[in-house]
Amino acid sequence: MRIIRLTAFLAMGLGSIIAANAHAASTYAQTKYPVVLAHGMFGWDTMLGSVDYWYGIPGDLRDNGGTVYTTQVSGLESSEARGEQLLLQVKQVLAITGKSRVNLIGHSHGGHSVRYVAAAIPNQVASVTGMASPVKGAPLADLIVNGDKAGEVGTQVLQGLGSILNFIAGGKDLPVSANKSLVSLSSAGSAAFNAKYPQGVPKTACGEGAYQVNGVKYFSFGGTSQVTNVLDILDIPMKLTSLAFAKGEKNDGMVGKCSAHLGKVIRDDYDMNHIDFMNHVFGLRAMGTDPKTIYRGQLNRLKNSGL
Structure with missing residues (x-):
């Protein structure tokens, strides 16, 4: 049932994207293949009818010529389960657009999801970011x-929160498992996932991975700040969660600088915390750093690479 509803949603989305592209301000982000955005842990597409996970990012990309789709999978589940859910939606995007490939961008746990899809259908994926x-x-x-x-x-506690978020974000028919999500995101769980899906994963502690595997190009971005705007209510939680890291280890509050490395590392030291990569809360961030510019620049990079 969810697949049927999702297909209808994507079909309507295609029409709006075509209309947006017809009046795009530029072609700076006009990639050859459509872009699919995959959210992270506790993520959603649009919550309460107006709160987007990727605050202002898809619209900015479309204004600059990009064809962009947002997706929704379980906010809390294993990497493989989330990857399978995303795989179904990517196949629908391919069918609706008639394109042979897609560019995948994943934030946080969404990075595991897009890597799973790229490993499953490499001939239909142009890039993973x-x-x-x-x-x-x-x-x-x-x-x-x-x-x-x-x-x-x-x-x-996370299970309860995940169930609530899933419900208000319209994903009540999606499974929720905080335990499976946490195990997947642990060092051991990630190592097991990397052993199955090693594409783009660095072989050294803080190096780069293969830039291209099975025809798929791999890129990554990361940040090293926790508190970036005194008005952002989520900066305090980011500072608290950063206490889980070893003393002196650079991180964005949730992810270590080196842990974020995948394929070609474009930059790993942005003055951004983990939530800033979603452009939340509502665009509050450090002065001089705009997440929309980062995503727009990556699409331009893909465009110039013929992707």
Whole structure:
């Protein structure tokens, strides 16, 4: 049933995208293949009818000629389960647009999802871009997974929060599992995932991975700040979660600088925290750093690469 509804949603989205592109301000982000955005943990497409996960980013890309689709998978689930859900939606985008390939961009846990899809259908994926994605795991997930009784309580709290978010974001028919999500994002879980899907994963602790595998180009971006705007209510949680990292380890509050590396590292030290890569809360960020510019620049990079 969800696939039928999603197909209708994408069909309507295609019409709006065509209309937007017809009046695009420029062709700066006009890639050869459509772009599919995959959200991270606790993510959504549009919540309460107006709150977008990717605040202002898809619209900006479309204004600059991009053909962009947002997706929705389980906010909390295993990397493989989320990847399978995304795979179905990518196939629908391919069918609706008539294009032979797509460019995939994943934020946070969405980076695992897009890598899964690229491994499953490499001939239909032109590129994979990880935005603050924990390729080698997240310390906070390790703390909860290995936290005994306290970890169990933390997991139950996340399960409840995930179920609520899934419901208000229109994903009530999607499975929710905080435990599977945390295990997937732990160091051990990420290592197991990387062993199955090694494409683009660096072989050294803080190096780059293969730039191209099976015809798919791999890119990544990351940040190293936690508090970037005093008005942003989520900066404080980012500062607190950063305490899970070893002293002196650079991170964005959730993902370490080196853990975000995948394929060609475009930049890994933006003055941005983990939430800033979604352009939330409502565009509050550090002065001189605009997430929309980063995404727009990446699409221009893909365009210039013939993708």
